[in-house]
Amino acid sequence: MKIGILGLGLIGGSLGYDLRSQGHDVLGVSRRESTCEKAMALGSVDQASIDLSLLAAAEVIFICTPIALIVPQVQQLMNYLPISTIITDVGSVKTPIVEAIAPAWENFIGGHPMAGTADSGIEAAQRNLFVGRPYVLTPDMTTPKTAILIVEQIVRSLGAKLYICQPEQHDRAVSLISHLPVMVSAALISACMGETDAQVLQLAQNLASSGFQDTSRVGGGHPELGVMMAQYNRQALLNSLQQYRQHLDEFIYLIEQENWVGLECKLQSTGKNRPKFVGKF
């Protein structure tokens, strides 16, 4: 199959490796000539160009640009494509993307492969990045069955775990387990830095250990990524934050009331429930 990839970064480049190794003919487009050259030299794509028209020949196109560029790039791309071309994206928020593209392109399916590393760019691309990782697809009522089947087949061929849901469900789920932790974690760093006694602050910095390290990790990550989550998934994230605040207030209340039985009960419940979320990979 001829498969196009628009955006040759970590995700696009990694997709290219796996799709080529399955015998697909991979056409890549990047904004930078140098990235095109690197992608070809590395063997992530068969052909690459800075010209969108290269993708006219593709049967399926993966949009792997940064999230802000997905909608404008697809709008441009449409001019080059026959209506049979299947388009799917890899953006980490789905509702605004599906709402913008689905009405304009019938054969569009939102997607979100939940695989990533701390690195980015074509140099960070790797083979088998998606193996065992979740890959969410968010078709809607109007998406043609054939298009869904074809994208599903490709996703399965990557070794990913396929989940299908509505864009809104995806966005609520990731707001809880991915975007909320960033804000919760960032607020922890922020609160500690807000300590007004300089000696206590210095001591806190000296004594911080693995507990602080793990809880603060995602709050100390790329600021642009955190802003992007908040921008694109604003309402779901605000709901999650309000939900979080209520649960935090319950903990505060239990401690204020010296309700140690109640607190132990809550902590037993969190300890019991955490394994439902972790330890799968």
Place this chain on the structure above:
Amino acid sequence: MKIGILGLGLIGGSLGYDLRSQGHDVLGVSRRESTCEKAMALGSVDQASIDLSLLAAAEVIFICTPIALIVPQVQQLMNYLPISTIITDVGSVKTPIVEAIAPAWENFIGGHPMAGTADSGIEAAQRNLFVGRPYVLTPDMTTPKTAILIVEQIVRSLGAKLYICQPEQHDRAVSLISHLPVMVSAALISACMGETDAQVLQLAQNLASSGFQDTSRVGGGHPELGVMMAQYNRQALLNSLQQYRQHLDEFIYLIEQENWVGLECKLQSTGKNRPKFVGKF
């Protein structure tokens, strides 16, 4: 030197190994006969007994019992000791312990070695547990200089990083970097479990990855430990929680207001400040 250890668990047992290897004569007391036998068989102590009077011969005694037993055990122990005996404890909260013991025993110095593992008990004890780890001592104005010097010397001999501060400063610092993360992290698990849409909850559990895993780790730990922190460090923890809540509300406000520049600024600051707390060990 004859050194006593009351409580032969992870910390007491590990102390025993290191002190014996330096040539000290280590006397251990545990509530259980079987623990005494194990500690001797493992080589963590020279002698062990369930009888507090064994410690009468010690020049320095480390109290390594669970935090709730420190004060009552020291009160009993005092009856067996000459007033020259130096007592120090390893409890993770210092103010209530120092306030209870210091007026009754001049040669008392609060201590907190910040070394631990997920395991507990004499079987979990290990050599060099304290190397490179913080070890806080909290003498007060009335603590004799000689007593401080002797305990300091022992702490340094363990390879630990020595910090000296007031009990209240210690408790504020650990409330920020150790006790607050537990509540922040537990509230995250709690908020996610509070999701009322069963499909979204299931999806969240399927999609949760390393970000959720790290941020939720300490909130899914031993409930008794979390309750102990809250009980013994209640006021400092409540202050930290209120401080945290204010910073969380700032994040919520920035997102509500769509103040993306402000949010990016905050996240840049958390990213810049996190390394001041982590990466030391």
